[in-house]
Amino acid sequence: MFHRLTLFDSSNKLDVGAIDKAFYALQAPIECYRHSSSDHCAVHQWQWASSDGTKLLANNPSECVLTLEEMLTQLPKQNQLDYVIQSSKLPIEKIKLAVFDMDSTLIQAEVMDELAYAMGIGPQVALITARSMAGELDFEQSFRQRLALLTGFDTAQLSAINDAIELMPGAQKLMEGLQQQGIYCAILSGGFSYFADLLAHKLGMQDAFSNPLEEVDGKLTGKVKGVILDAARKVELMEQLRKTLGLSLNQCLAVGDGANDLPMLNKAGLGVAFHGKPLVRQQAPHQLNNVNLDALLHLV
Secondary structure, three states: OEEEEEEEEOOOOOOHHHHHHHHHHOOOOEEEEEEEEOOOOEEEEEEEEOOOOOOOOOOOHHHHHHHHHHHHHOOOHHHOEEEEEEEEOOOOOOOOEEEEOOEOOOEOOOHHHHHHHHHOOHHHHHHHHHHHHOOOOOHHHHHHHHHHHOOOOEHHHHHHHHHHOOEOOOHHHHHHHHHHOOOEEEEEEEEEHHHHHHHHHHHOOOEEEEEOEEEEOOEEEEEEOOOOOOHHHHHHHHHHHHHHHOOOHHHEEEEEOOHHHHHHHHHOOEEEEEOOOHHHHHHOOEEEOOOOHHHHHHHO
């Protein structure tokens, strides 16, 4: 088994020696330790391999991971720590495909809510969005319900709304780093194509999949063209991209924050909930809650 622990310390107060002592107690044969820092956090990374031939916890390497997680969750919360433990029977593969949710992941907004606020019905739509992202409502049903409320929206306003939307901190730096490594990047969004396409171009991403809005005479009809891009469709598209690129699942990174992202987070070799909703934090394989988006570069 091959393991990698990446720990992000936003407070820069972590006692690294405590982690080292835990590894020593577990007889984990550390092969590599790296330390780096950025504008918003310190990053510590340990790598080790284990096999039945070691004395690691009664020859059960997986117990080492469980014990480490128990120890990490007990560290003082004021330290603002995030961590990701990757484990694999084979050497951990390099990421070659990265897929991202858009709203509240790559950008600091829920686009549908922004359109609703422009129409004067923001609170009504935002409440439905929040319940959907929390997993309390069926995504497709809530999507159609919210979109119907936007019937008659003047599409001339889309450009101004797009210009006002801010990137998630670290998004630009993340994409620059992923592109430098030759990683194929795509948006898989349950949001609107007008915004997803522009964002993908702005960030230099290779592709974007989302929901094309239907309009007549410059007004939204309250309907979407084609099939709604829901949770299942995100998984299908990720698989489609993976197979086209000839990659294994372990070479796929998926990032999102809402309940409709969970299936792709759990399917990808590396699925990360970024500032996820409570349900997502509970069910996603990994999570980052205190760092900027470019922290993901330390995982690829």
